[in-house]
Amino acid sequence: MLEIDALRLLVVVAETGSFTKAASRLSYTQSAVSRRVAALEQQAGGPLFERLPRGVRLNPAGRALHRHALEVLDRLSRAERELAVLHMGLGGLLHVGAFATANISLVPTALRVLRDVRPDVEVVAVEGWTDTLMERLADGALDLAVVSDYPSGLPSADGVTTTVLCEDELFVALPRWHRLAGAEAVDLCELRDEAWLHSAYGDRPTMLADACARAGFTPRKIIRIAEWTAKFGYAAAGLGVALVPSLAARAVPEELVLRRLTDSAVRRTVHVALPVAPLPAALKLRDLLAAPGSGP
CATH class of the missing domain: 3.40.190.10 (Periplasmic binding protein-like II)
Incomplete structure (x- = not known):
């Protein structure tokens, strides 16, 4: 495995063309740079630099590794910047x-x-x-x-x-022409004979089952409708009524009214x-x- 520090050293030596200048830039001794380059060349399987009378330059193997080193170091730099921004919440x-x-x-x-x-x-x-x-x-x-x-x-x-x-309080959605649409608050027992629009299947606990149980009845009919927009459409057509959380109030169409329940615990x-x-x-x-x- 080539170490990141070794790749950085390769890039600096290539830029400066000198072990001595690279050592000065990196605050190493010249001998330390020579030893690290020698270790890198051993890992790479052969020489990476041509030793010249005055300095060094990359050989073909060194140029190949240098190209990859630049890519790796650039990706690491971008990763560090991204992590810094992430940890600052920016x-x-x-x-x-x-x-x-x-x-x-x-x-x-x-x-x-x-x-x-x-x-x-x-x-x-x-x-x-x-x-x-x-x-x-x-x-x-x-x-x-x-x-x-x-x-x-x-x-x-x-x-x-x-x-x-x-x-989050629960309301009941009724079509505007419903007999209870003008009531200030509705007792769920008054809706025991209505069809109820509901999305949940299986044994998962539901708001509807719990609210109706509190009121002392089980819905006689449940129409399974997954999406809220479709529930509102069915309710507006008079095909059923639905419990609607206050969080969903903004999505209720004009054809429906929301009425509070007399059971204040339904929330x-x-x-x-x-x-x-x-x-x-x-x-x-x-x-x-x-x-x-x-x-x-």
């Missing part, structure tokens, strides 16, 4: 995860400001369930995640810390999760997410 990649409704307004608003104040930070955004995001944080695949504790609590993950961002807490040793850019984004006006 640039580099930032991997950010969030659950779906946090990506409607909360996260994009903070990322817009981050782009303005840290233009060289490149964000890689990921959407997913809270438990998946926490696992990816623990694995080092994410630098920050916006997660929720509803309805089964915030999952723990090794090496991950969390901070509360905001409370969730939104957290920002970080690794134990977060990047400076991740800390900046955390502060922007927590800034007044970022929450619901």
Whole structure:
């Protein structure tokens, strides 16, 4: 293996054309330079310099290695600059995860400001369930995640810390002509006979199941719709009603109204999760997410 210091020495000797001048530039002794060059030539399998009456110059093997040395040293220099910028929070990649409704307004608003104040930070955004995001944080695949504790609590993950961002109240979305559209607040029991628009499958705990259980009933019919835009379309057509977090309120079309629920316990807490040793850019984004006006 050729050492980086040896490649740097090769470049300096080639530039100066002299072991003595290279030694002066690098604060080595002339004998130390001679020994290091000899060791490099042994590693390289043969001479790299022509020894001249006054100085040295690269031979064909030396010119070949010199070309590669310049490329390697340039890449290392660029890597050092990129790492320095990354650790100062001024640039580099930032991997950010969030659950779906946090990506409607909360996260994009903070990322817009981050782009303005840290233009060289490149964000890689990921959407997913809270438990998946926490696992990816623990694995080092994410630098920050916006997660929720509803309805089964915030999952723990090794090496991950969390901070509360905001409370996210649940509303019910109704078409404007619905019999309860004019109510100030709605008791879920009044909607027990409605079809419910919902996205989750399988045994995963859901906001809908928990809220209806609190109200003492099980939905008679659930229509599985994955995307929020489609849920809103079905609700506007009168095909069902849906629970909508306040984080998603900005995306609700005019054909629908949001009404509070009489059960004030139907809400969730939104957290920002970080690794134990977060990047400076991740800390900046955390502060922007927590800034007044970022929450619901």
